[in-house]
Amino acid sequence: MKRRTFLGSLAAASSISGIAAADEPKAPGVDNVKLLSPPVIQNPGEDAFTVAWAVSGMATGWVEWGTTPELGKQSIPAHHGLMSMSEYALSARIENLPTDTPIYYRTVTIPIHYKNAYAIERGTPLVGKTRKLKLPTAEASSCSLTMVNDTHDHADTLNALAKRIEAINPDAHLWNGDACNDFHNPQLMARICLTPGQHKDQPEHGGWASTRPLLFVPGNHDVRGRDARTMPEALTPWPLNDDDPHRLAPTPLAMGRYCFAKRIGPVAIIGLDTGEDKPDNRDVFGGMAAYEPYREAQRDWLLKVLQQNEIKNAPYLLAFCHIPLIGLEGENDGTGDTGYASYSGFGQQLWLKPLVDAGCQMLFSGHTHRHRIDKPSQAFPIYQVVGGGPKTKDARLIHIQADNKQLNVKVEDLNQTTVNAVTLKPRS
Ligand SMILES: [Fe+2]
Structure with a gap:
């Protein structure tokens, strides 16, 4: 008897016996x-x-x-x-x-x-x-970006933001972390990650990133829940380079990294993953947190990409990470035994100096659910723009527009009122 036929009849026989039939899902x-x-x-x-x-x-x-x-x-x-x-x-x-x-x-x-x-x-x-x-190119003469953060699956906020993004029609759209509260099943994960901006009655239509790319930066909530490990199947990592440090790939399912460097016209964009908001050794992680070596691997990666010509020579250099790298006075930096980070002390120690030394002009974050702009100081000679929160009254849309003469950052609320603005000159 040929092997194929033999196995085929075995399968047929077991389903006749009733054992396999009882186990089979009822095909809808x-x-x-x-x-x-x-x-x-x-x-x-x-x-x-x-x-x-x-x-x-x-x-x-x-x-x-x-x-x-x-x-x-x-x-x-x-x-x-x-x-x-x-x-x-x-x-x-x-x-x-x-x-x-x-x-x-x-x-x-x-x-x-x-x-x-x-x-x-x-x-x-x-x-x-x-x-x-139309994929954005490094050769373009201008760059238009939108950024939102901490949407936490709030439908009203997401709908309003997606509508506005469609009207602005940026070259790329950044989602700066905390897409969810947690991912406790893969269907929920796929819905949260892939449906923003979809048409209510036609789920496959609309979308905030079907005619422009989404640049996703993970937040601390996006690594929570049993099924957070499925996220790379929907919010896909960037392909690894041959010389990328070990530990950047988020899962064996999708070999890639969430940190990225992308040049669009005059703007160089760096994305970094701040991970969780507490040290790896806290009991709450069940011994399964590995963010500290992951942030270090990103530092090694960052030092290399900052030397790449398209990043080094860009008129503007911006960095995006979910948890701010600079805190307000008295805030918890998330490196100690209690509480959680209002800003990432780990990220600050590893990444801030290389970014400042490379001439990075502005950091964009979220996490606190309260918009603010920190001006460059003697200690931290860099702007930090923190986005808004998940509730409609706290949500903010950040619009970045740049050409070779200037880069404008405009922060809007959901009524399209400009609540803050900053202009940068190109790096010399
Ligand atoms: Fe959040």
């Missing part, structure tokens, strides 16, 4: 899978990007793309011979794009009923809308 019908989010563009390179999207049940999929609406190319996510499959979020990396031309793309999702290795049923393809994406 392979075609019941739905798209639950718009595609979210992330990790933009000059010629590459990642796209992630949420699904309601087991599915595989790919991205079709091209330089015209006719598309013509396909990127299929797979590893060690297996195409990706998930019951909550799919993602694909699209590489080797022609540069400086709009890219058209769409997601294709195939519902899967995985009965056993010899009985895999495919449903009707769910073909997403074709969208047009």
